Amino acid sequence: MKQIGFFVLLAAIFFCFSFAGQASAQTSGATIILDGQALSLQKKDKVEILKGSVMVPIRVIAENLGLLVTWNQADKQVKIWSGSGDIKLTIGSSVASVGDANVKLNAAPVNRSGTTLVPLRFVGESAGIDIGWDNVKKIVTLASLQTSEPWQPSSPTPSATPIPSPTPTVSPSPTPTPTPTATPGTSPTTSPSPAAGGQIKGIGWSDGRLAISFSGSLIPKTYAMTNPSRIVVELRDTSFDPAFASLQSYNSATQSGAFEISDGSSATHVGYAVTDTVSKTITITLDLATDKPYTAYQEADVESNVYVVDLKPTATPTPPPVNPNNGKKIVVIDPGHGDGDPGGIGATKKQEKSFNLSLALKVEKLLKKESAFQVVMTRHDDTFIPLSDRATIANKAGADAFVSIHANIAPGKPTVRGTETYYYTGNGKTLANIMHKYLVQATGFTDRKVKYASYKVLRETDMPATLLEVGFLSNATEESILFSVSFQDRVAQAIVDGLKAYFGVK
16 A cells, blocks of 8 residues: 555645536546556546546545545545544535635535545645646546655554445445354464555454554444444454454454443444455444444554544543642643553563553552642553543643653564653653653663654643653563563652652652
């Protein structure tokens, strides 16, 4: 799958590319060429010229450029998810939104027999992509700016590409109703994910949300069904990560698993299975007691790529009660990841979410002994908390500082090691510098410095915020050290000492 800068894709997808010519014309024989290679099109994939703009199927663009696209059936709205500003398009509307700004389109998106067509516009080389139209040969050309830079842990993982079906008439694969018989630790027998696909790392249910953690690139197709009520997620070119079975039961013989939900919500059961071995399709089914509206979106930050089916998208998290008038500093401690989102998987299959929570609970215990602080936790147990909710908890608590705790990974590079700390704002940088000084002294690991990153939990918090990458789980030596009790005790004290130094507490 072609990967290019996401800011490029946002502009390329939603702004218009104007042409003189017909007000509306269908070019059924049109070809779309990406970096010199023609894309495979289905019969229903047609290019149109509408009000002087070339319209192309968003499915084709999404699948080949690595976009995350979700569909809201009730609002007839397509959404591109981006950390730098989410993009919304509504079928039939000539106004799109880019973050908080509205953009006027020459031609509104249209739906043609279940295929959504969107307008294109030229984007200069400085943006990273060229888009052209040959009106004689009916050819759309896309040329991406290829890079060969090495992996950098400070760069968030590019978003994957869920593209839900825009119509409710899709014929789904059979609903899996597996009975898990394998014991945890049994490795799936599916083959490694193809280059253009992805691997499921974990599936979990927390507080009205189904979380599907993955690596690589996935293109989920999500839809609701009735009689019985359920929500189905289909994933092509997908396999189960070898570490998947360490999170939940998995039957390697039937390539399936399941778990019950008994939290009093309308959800009752989650089943997951390989339903087509040829296309390597995994189907995940969320059974419901009654029909429920939902939204679907991706969480993409740090080591996390999570596809979320949310039955309560308007719910606002409420932080624990705090007293903002007692002179104490309110500090929010955020253990990264949780539940169906394991975060990084270590050299010996240890899960980042467990390390993060263990260390964070030690920090909480120490902070409660400090009379100068009130401590708020974003989670106390193995729960999935959306990134925006973590920031909301801190903002509503009126926090004075936000500290997110993580462990790092470098896929395919087991020798990479060290401690690094991230910030987003100027105030965050001051906090990060102080926290990093104490953290490196405590870990004794290689100093990988303080770095800038536009992580959501840092970007959406109103107070000074920092994200600590204590060490590398993908390095077998550091993984072993990270999970030792004495090490975590030492690092927890260092985090508290760093906070005391930042606030000038003796």
